[in-house]
Amino acid sequence: MTTNKAKDRKQKVNEKQQNIIDALKDHGAKVYGDLNNGQFPKLSIPSRSVSNIVYDKKLRQYILGNSAALRSSRNSSQLRSFTQLMWLAFFANRLTQEKKSSTLRDVYYSSQAFEIEFEDQSESDNIIVDLEAVLSKPREDFHIFPEERSSIFGDLNIEYTIPGYEGKTMNLSNHPDGYAIGPSLTTAELLDTSAEIVIAIEKGGLFTRFVEEQVDKKFKSIIINTGGQAPRSTRTLLKRLHDEMGLPVIVLTDGDVYGEHIAMVIKSGSANAAHLRDLTVPDAKWVGVWATDIEKFKLPTIPMTESDIKRCHDLQSDPRYQEGIWKKELDVFLKIKRKAELEAFSKYGLTNITDKYLPQKLELAKSL
């Protein structure tokens, strides 16, 4: 049974890879054909301009509209970026075929071996997003990973699929510092777990505290440190834990507008990634720290800055903040104009947050 399941999963992974390779090949063949026929090849790239980003209520995330920009090799001002995009497709194809991974920074340097100059990394990052948009797949699918690392800890067995480690298994509660969420973990098979919930937490310090206080055992949970705004690989893993292992996801952040939005991005994605699917956990729940908690738990606070307040006003016009706790808490933040960090609980003892606050919130989450 287990082996069958594993086989299924392996097949699924291979299929995913093949989809990418096929898509890349299609584009390559089209360009090849154009050139051979004396035509200047061009690519249609979905527009990522603000006007083309719309909120899809059904999908509960931002998606791209229908407008697309044509990038033509005939236009001398687009020729360079067209070539860059072709190179990246070519490079992604090699990575995927050879099952090698690369970072954003790697991409920037690898280009130089092919006489493709990128002014700086942000230019190459942009081309990567272009390819994501063309393929409608996140860069992780074609083996390009960000540098940001977040970490995971808890009773979860995985099996690597990356070359050299294929078939190796690992339990993610063996190392108390947690495991970095990188390409090998994101692409690993999720075998089994005793956990019943995933707790995503914004800060590394609190993550360490949670491990120390054995939150994983006490609350049968997998703890994930998002390291601020959750990277895509982390969001992918969160989604997989939810979808494949059937685990609910709760998010614990600082008590400010940015924390609230970290939770929102995990739940419904960001405008930046409107061209991508499968990065969201629509059922994820934000359990704190809420604006109303500040009063309720008498937390020490610091005043909001002007940019905090501006951010509140910006989010008030976001369609996802029009109802429920999202709207309610945002309004309260704006009213009290103060914020509190997760560490604020330390005023009442280092374990106050795990002993008192967390159990209450976990209980509450069930009713959310």
Add this chain to the structure above:
Amino acid sequence: MSSIKEKFNQISPSEFFYRNRDLAGFSNPTRSLYTAVREFVENALDACDQKGILPDVHMSIKAVDLEKPDPKPYILTVKDNGPGIETKHVPLAFGTVLYGSKFGLKQARGMFGLGATMAILYGQITTNKPVLVKSSTDGKIQDEFELLLDIQKNKPVILKHTTKEVTKRGLSVSICLEGDYAKAGSKIKDYVYETSLITPYATITFDDPKGEKFHYSKIVNEMPPAPTIIKPHAHGIDVETIRRMMVESQFEIPNIDDAMVEKVRKDLGLAKNNLAFTGIMDKAKKRWKTLSRPVRIIISLMSFLKMDFDKLNKIRIDDIDVPNKKLYYWDFGDSKSKSVDMDPESPYYKQLTGTVQGETLTTFLTKGFQRIGPPTAVKFAEFAGFKPDKRMGTMTNEELVKLSDSLQKFEDFLSPDPSCLAPLGEEPLEKGMKKFFKPDFCAVIQRPASAYSGFPFIVEMGVAYGGEIRPGGPHVYRYANRIPLLYDEGSDVVLKVVNDTDWGRYKVKGEPPFVIVSHICSTRIPYKTVGKENVADRQEIERELRLGLQFLSRKLAAYMSKRGQADMAKKRANLYAKYLPLIAQFCTELAGKTKEPNYKKLLEEEIIVDDKQS
């Protein structure tokens, strides 16, 4: 008052200029050498221009003693192929300062003779050497003069005069003067260079003291049309000029002498028979229409004097007193002054008063000024508050001032006649610029004639870009009446207009290889200083310069954008050549092919497409 005037007259013009030589550009050895070169070269060119001869001017500067440090004596010789000067005029032309040499209203480089004589004077003062003049007016015999100038008497002293057989017409002037070629050299070379640019129909050569030769052959074989001498324009006039014009236009009572009486008798057909007074009058009445003005005046006088020819021979007319209607005369027979009353009702009365009081205002205006016809004259009289038939001779001082002021203010005069101007013309200017600068692009314009304060002027401009022009432009070449202006660039109106232009708008950027030539022609260039090196920013001139430059700049911009397009096409071709092979390489592997697609025809096609566009 009168004694001071006399004293002024006692200073000879030579002496006056000797004392004020700074004003004429002879302030120091450097400036003096440059000024002397200019004066002689410009005289030579003017002389050829006036006779329609394509100028061939040869100039040389030789050091008397090569070893001596500057400043030191130099021998300056300028030789032309012009009309030469008649033998009898040579000593006066070169041995006197031509005080008030009269000059009609037409464009020329300089006041003929004045500056050249100053140079001779300067040479004589500094080296005490005579001027050597060789002149041939017929191309056969040449006069050779050695002259000194008697400064106090303003008279030439002929040291030597010989003649010689020659084969070429022309004038050669050679003076010895103290100069500083080390300092003046570059300016003189610039002057020769720039002069030959604005005189493309002239051949100019220059041998410098160091043995260097500069030769500028003529580029065009046709001379621009010569200017004509014209009457002044009403706007460019002052009280003093009006007064002088009145003197010229007034009629005098003719002298009643034997010759005059003889003429009257002849015109009346009475050369032989003698008629009595009434007979003469009857005869005159019949022939009135055929009679000349002086004869009519004599008849009119006789009508009041009631005299026949015999009696007329014995008197002298002293005065015609118009206000008192009396005619005064001296009777030789009685040896006393007598008078008769004049009947204002007599038709002869008007003839006499008209003569004494001069022309009517309208006649004065239509005859004395350009572009004023009778209707305009009448309109002006109304504007100025004069009767149209007001006699000029009856004008008081105040009225003359009023007349002068009104002439300036009246706006309905036609603009000044530009036929007295001699612009170079668009074609010669363009040819000259192309030959001189060898540019990629050249455009010229001659603006229509305009006027400031009654002086007509024409602006000619040219721009040249690229080619062999050195970068660091715009390089501005300024000319006025075909003279290059080399000094005091900063405060010149042309520079102002050039600097006011936003060249970025015309796609001229950085340190462009860019030349601007401007030529202002006028009967009077409004120089800012006595040095005559920079033109004042008169609003009318500035406007014409601006319009001219704008026109040329637009042409330049069109050229520049074309040039930019060609550059762009080249750049694009380069881009394609760089990137298409890469795209081919990447898509070949992506598509899983082994052979690269044939993109080469794409490169060729693209270049053809771009050629069609441009």
